[in-house]
Amino acid sequence: MDRLREMEVFVAIVDGGSFTSASDKLGMSAPAVSRALTSLEARLGAQLLARTTRSVRPTEAGMSYLDACRKVLDAVTDAEADVAACQDNPVGTLTISAPVLFGQRFIAPLIDAYAQRYPDVSINAVYVDRTTRLLEEGVDVAIRIGHLGDSSIYAIPLGFVRRRTYVAPAYLAAHGEPVHPRELADHHCVSLTGVTNPLEWTFYENGSRLSVRVQPRMIVNLAPAAVMAAVDRVGITQLFSYQAAPEVLNGTLLPVLTAFEPESTPVNLLHVERRGASGKIRAFVEFVTETLRRNVHLQQHMETAMAVNETSGSLRSVK
Template sequence: MDRWQAMRIFVKVAETESFSESARQLRMSAPAVTRAIAALEDLIGARLFIRTTRSVKLTEPGSRYLDDCRRILADIDEAEAAAAGSYATPTGTLSITASLLFGQMYVLPVMHEYLETYPTVSGSLLFVDRPVNIVEEGIDVAIRIGHLPDSGFSAIQVGSVRRVVCGSPDYFEQHGVPATPADLKDHRIAVSTSAWTSPHWRFAGDHRVTIDAWLQCNTNDAAIATATAGLALTRVLHYQVGPALLDDRLRVVLADYEEPPLPIHVLHPEGRHAPAKVRAFVDLAVSRLRGNPLLN
């Protein structure tokens, strides 16, 4: 018999002052209760009860041990209740990671809504353009763009993104519209060195173009701002310029030459055993991201 169960039996006998009544309440046989107390006394090396034909009374060591047992059992009950609660009700701190611009544009609003809905949860966001080991860095949920390696993690696809070449209407009015990828050699190109380190741009149909950048920027935002200002074309993931496309500040060209889109996944490592805080966020994120027309 395990020690936790033996301590539970001991507390019951101390409270009822009866082996038979304890056995009845615990739905055990009286001999089993007697054996449990005897085994506990052997383990401790002290008598816990003074037994007579009419009464069962605690010894002095038994009285001290009773206080300790009650405290230990209460701590166990509290720990189990806390663990069960974390799987039933969202609580604690939820940590999310995503790429920088995607996180700021699309994940941050989901986190705002989530925290407003679940006031017992606090949030932690890691938006970086680098690979994140979600286990080693203690991340609960990751939103990933691109094809995923086999990991055993739970992954739900919520959309897809395309690499697009885009520019402003003013730029196209002054410099013309490229009809094929090869035409890009005759245009100004602003590139983000943080996102695309290679000057060789690939397109569908095995088209390849070596880009001589007119402007190199260390952020996507700077390259996009340059294109929006009408100074150059740029190539980015279409979600990054979604608002500018909707209000016609930017337009996509060479759509017929785009490579297959990249999937977007909501990823977490705990599968069916994920705590409530993770399940609630995943459900909300899947709903909101799938419902966003800029991500499909």
Template sequence: MDRFQEMQVFVRVAEEEGFAAAARRLHISAPSVTRAIAAMEARIGTQLLARTTRSLHLTEAGQRYLEDCRRILSELDEAEQSASGGYSLPRGALTVTAPVLFGELYIAPLLADYLDLFPAVQVNALLVDRLVNLSEEGIDVAIRIGHLHDSQQHAIKVGEVRQVVCGAPVYFARHGRPSHPHELSRANVVMSSASTLLSDWHFRSDAGPLSVRVDPRLVVSANQAAIHVACEGWGLTRVLSYQVAQRVADGELSLVLEAFEPAALPIHVVYQNTTRVPAKVRTCVDFLVERLRQDFRLKPVHPGAA
């Protein structure tokens, strides 16, 4: 292996926290990965990875070297993109990330349409309910729901989603409809551990901001599961409006406490702040921005929703 290939192996081992997992991702043998790391450490003259029988982690030198490797590989990729026309013609691998349910409902179908327009591009869609670091995880484009905290990225707002409380008609027939957020303390509540809305629910009232601490009796690992339980009539859940838009339209769920809803959360298309943006990133961002703005203008949860 040349040094650039060794760097790629090292970065993958660090990200996967294991030799076998890195080998699978790189489609090479585990012994090849082991030899590459050993060669790097021998040439540099220091240990980059601390290994035990049960774990693997970066040494202090390894952490510094990882940052340098990512920078060097990024610069190499930019040079190759420039030489091959990648900054003028969309081509090559593109990684896009989005929240799981938003990605399933909106982003995956849009990416399929995008690929029909640009046959020289290949897309990897990373759908996860966690905040992904664009630079560290090699992400080209991200869909972010909520207020942004990283001013180092380019961000284009495409719409808004509401934070809604909902339940099935059968639940309200048995327990009544809450008319004030404080009544949630007596309700059956199901929530997803993947949600940022898990414990403190914020509302607005005529008197100002209102915070209610709820104690979910049922916590599941996915938003879709919480929504399904709510549809069955067991209890209330709090989700983002797009996650239940169709269920509300079909009458499976009904929204409550709408007069107390907090401000809507923005949706942004985000990409890295680089001097030269590859054509595959530029065209993908432009495509997603245009289509998502159409979707969130034409598909509200109810008239007047974002």
């Protein structure tokens, strides 16, 4: 029996004045109560109770230990109450990281709504187009686009995005449309680091990976810059599907080479506590997960991802 349980038994005997009273209060059999006290006294090497046929009372050592037990048990009760309160009313500072454009379009509105719902949580939102290291940088939750490695951080699948090739209609009118990825060697290209290798773009042909060398006129590290360059007819660019969604909708960019699109890229929510044990983390994870899973830009192959995750039995750990 653990030490806290033995302390509870001892205090219950003293408070109730008998082993029977302690047994009823704790839902234990009388022999189990007796064994717990015997174990406690043996471990301490001291007699805690003076027992007669008519009464049970603490010894001098028992009185001293009784006070210590009450303090310990009260502290545990208070700590558990505090944790329970935090679960229902999250408090503290929550640090969230997300890619710049994805964060602006999809995460920032959810963070704003979360802040309204949980006014006792202060939020530090970091939008960067690089991989943040949660433990080292003190990040509680991160949105990660890309395949994941192994670590002690946990991932919740949100969906997938496609990596697609885009061009402005005016560029097509001036230079013609490539019908095969290898024809990109004859076109101006804009490479976005983080989505593509600046000098080698990835496609798929007949189920096999196809790497194509390009000669970019421009290399940028932010998606909005690549989008603007493509819209301004600087060249053809390769982006994640959500990054060009507004421009595709308004007709300023068109997808090309769609028959050769690479495999989908997973989007995950990462956090450092497996079941969101911290109230602020658990609340945020629950708040955003289902909303993001319903996002039309992330829905592709989502059912497959969920099935794989359920088969694996738990959240997959990642770095």
